[in-house]
Structure formats: C-alpha cells, structure tokens
Amino acid sequence: xxxxxxxxxxxxxxxxxxxxxxxxxxxxxxxxxxxxxxxxxxxxxxxxxxxx
Numbered sequence: 297x298x299x300x301x302x303x304x305x306x307x308x309x310x311x312x313x314x315x316x317x318x319x320x321x322x323x324x325x326x327x328x329x330x331x332x333x334x335x336x337x338x339x340x341x342x343x344x345x346x347x348x
Contacts, residue, residue, distance in 0.1 A: 319326040
C-alpha cells in the first residue's frame with residue numbers, strides 16, 4: 297500500500313474537530329467569528345440574523 301504524502305480527509309476531520317471543541321466551550325465565539333468572516337469577504341446577508 298502506498299503512503300500518502302497529504303491526506304485531505306484527515307486534515308478536514310482535524311479542522312472540524314478543533315472548531316467543534318472551540319465552539320462548544322464558547323458558542324458566542326462562533327457567532328463573532330462568522331461576523332468577522334462576513335465583514336472580511338464583504339458577504340451581505342439578505343435577512344438580518346438575530347441570535348438569542
């Protein structure tokens with residue numbers, strides 16, 4: 297069996313697991329991170345999002 301130099305699936309799992317742990321501890325951090333991303337890439341939402 298050939299050994300892969302780069303495993304994209306493993307990388308995505310690691311990223312997903314890291315973010316899950318980060319946002320479980322502080323859910324408000326996820327909201328603020330998403331807002332920063334929207335500002336950085338100038339993403340406009342059609343509906344104003346409200347989070348309780």
